Amino acid sequence: MKIGRYEILEEIGQGAMGTVYRARDPLIERTVAIKTVSITQLQQEGADAESRFLHEAQSAGRLSHPHIVTIYDVGEAEGLAYIAMEYLSGATLRDLMNKGPMPLDLAIETATQMAEALAFAHEHGVIHRDIKPANVVVTGQRGHIKLTDFGIAHLINSDHTRAGQMLGSPRYMSPEQAMGREIDGRSDIFSLGAVLYEMLTGQYAFDGDSLPTIVYRVINEAPVDAASLRSKLPAELSNLLARMLDKNPEVRPDANALVNALRGVAPLPAPQTPPPQPTHRPSRRLPKLTLETLLVVLLLIGVGVLISKNTDEPAAPPPMPSALPRTDTRKPLQPQEDADTAAGGNEANSAVIEPTEANQAVRKPAIPKDPYLVGLDKKQVELRIQRTELLLEYTEQHPDVVQVDRQLEQLQIERRAYLRQLQRKQKN
Numbered sequence: 001m002k003i004g005r006y007e008i009l010e011e012i013g014q015g016a017m018g019t020v021y022r023a024r025d026p027l028i029e030r031t032v033a034i035k036t037v038s039i040t041q042l043q044q045e046g047a048d049a050e051s052r053f054l055h056e057a058q059s060a061g062r063l064s065h066p067h068i069v070t071i072y073d074v075g076e077a078e079g080l081a082y083i084a085m086e087y088l089s090g091a092t093l094r095d096l097m098n099k100g101p102m103p104l105d106l107a108i109e110t111a112t113q114m115a116e117a118l119a120f121a122h123e124h125g126v127i128h129r130d131i132k133p134a135n136v137v138v139t140g141q142r143g144h145i146k147l148t149d150f151g152i153a154h155l156i157n158s159d160h161t162r163a164g165q166m167l168g169s170p171r172y173m174s175p176e177q178a179m180g181r182e183i184d185g186r187s188d189i190f191s192l193g194a195v196l197y198e199m200l201t202g203q204y205a206f207d208g209d210s211l212p213t214i215v216y217r218v219i220n221e222a223p224v225d226a227a228s229l230r231s232k233l234p235a236e237l238s239n240l241l242a243r244m245l246d247k248n249p250e251v252r253p254d255a256n257a258l259v260n261a262l263r264g265v266a267p268l269p270a271p272q273t274p275p276p277q278p279t280h281r282p283s284r285r286l287p288k289l290t291l292e293t294l295l296v297v298l299l300l301i302g303v304g305v306l307i308s309k310n311t312d313e314p315a316a317p318p319p320m321p322s323a324l325p326r327t328d329t330r331k332p333l334q335p336q337e338d339a340d341t342a343a344g345g346n347e348a349n350s351a352v353i354e355p356t357e358a359n360q361a362v363r364k365p366a367i368p369k370d371p372y373l374v375g376l377d378k379k380q381v382e383l384r385i386q387r388t389e390l391l392l393e394y395t396e397q398h399p400d401v402v403q404v405d406r407q408l409e410q411l412q413i414e415r416r417a418y419l420r421q422l423q424r425k426q427k428n
Contacts, residue, residue, distance in 0.1 A: 004077040006034055006084060018080070022087060025072070032072060033087045035149075036080040050081065057083050059126050060150035067117035069137070069148045088146060093136035093195070101202035101230065108237070110136075110145055111196045112262040117147045118192065119255035122185035126150060129183070131191035132172045133198070170214045171204050175247050178215050186249040189258060193244025200237075201229040205245060219247070237265045373418060380411050 001008040006023040009031075013020035018037035025032050042049045054074055061071035073084040093110065096102065102110070114136065121128060128135075128150055135149045170178070174190035177183050197205040205223040208214040223245060227238040240261050246252055253261060 003034055003036065003080060003082055004073075004075050004084075006032065006082075008034070023084070025084070030072075031087045032084045034082050034084050036082045039076060039079055039081055042081060053081055056126075059124075060121075063121055063124060063126060063150060065117055065120045066144075067113045067146055068121065068150060069146045071150070085148075086146075088137040088139055088148070090137050090139035092134050093138055093145065093199075094133035096138060097133050097198060097202075102199045104200070104233075106143060107196065107199040108262055108265055109143060110138075110199065111192065112259060113145045114147060114192055114195070115255050115258045115262060118185065118188050119259055121150060122188070122255050127183065127185055128188050128191075129177070130169065130172075131188050131195060132169045133195055134169075136195075170211055170218065171206050173218060174249070175219045176249060178218050184249070185255060186252045189244055189252045189255065190246075190249075192258075193241055193252075197223060197226055197241060197245065200233065200241075201226050203229060222247075234265055236261075240265070370422070373415070376411055376415050376418070380408065380415070383408050383411070 003021070003023070005027065006025055009022045009024055011019060012022050012033070018035060018041075021034040021036070023032050023034045024030070037053070039050060042053055046052075054076075057071065057074040061074065064070070069088065070086040071083055072086070075082055075084075101107075114131070118128065118131075128147065130149055131147075135147060137146050137148055138144070139146060172191045172194045174183065174187040177187050194205040197203075203224075206214055206217045206221070208217060222242075225238065226241055227233045227235075240253075240258075243251055243253060244258070
């Protein structure tokens, strides 16, 4: 399917005035959005509606602004009037607002970008006439917005508009627009105020269960004060919003004044920075020093184990080094205290006290040096050093730590069994 020279790729939307397609421009290999309206429908709106459509679309096409969608082409083909414009793949503002009230800074920034686009368009004599969340596309990760439907929105605004065919979305149209009166750029400001109100509160400024109810409230009633629906709303923003939604166009700011006012709204209070850390904060080298200390202690314990087990004479357990307090060796391992007890007790106690008990039970002949026992003790020291390193480097739930604990427990069991065998042999 083609419309003019454009190859239609898929239908991406339906509007009150026609269909929207994603299409390809074969001349420059560019993806575009094609918005169409039936020429027959245009002619029903008045004898000059068709020419007015093309004129307004061309006027919108002259708007080159970072926050206005770019129009590439306008024309007629196959009984359709069409506008080829920049294809935007981002979500609409409607999609974001459906999730609830927006963060204050994001709502203000979005409204500011919309006001900048309107200021540029109004300076060039173009009124949007249908400002609503669905006509705002959010592109990129930083909330860059683009207003769409300039030109098309100007399409049906004549004395021939039939009852019930009001231009624009009723919840966002201005009172003068709802009454069919002549409008200017201040009508767009009212519509933007209704969008901003909803961004801030999560509620429509004007709502009802029927079109006549909504239109009546737009014309006659003021919305609930936004500050009563959202706490900590800056007073200047609440006052600005009330002016934007005033029934009298003369009270509303123009787009340029609105941009300046939005930029002047006080931002949210900056989060309190944490107080500076005290000068006696532990050094970053402390974990390294702790690891070195633990390794020295464990190595000394291991040496003590080997000496107490393999000496020809019974020996008392090696004393803990006075320069390295015993409590220091336990501190990093306290979270694993229960597991250590099941695996043979505290590192220092299980390695030192146990040989003492064995020596007290077998006082007569000393246990001779045994290569197998020496190997067990050596492996035990290596595993405990490895466990300490893992505890300092990872969490205590790390699977490697659990595996080392199991190996330590098995070594303790095997060591005790072997000692009992040696004791029985010596008694015999």
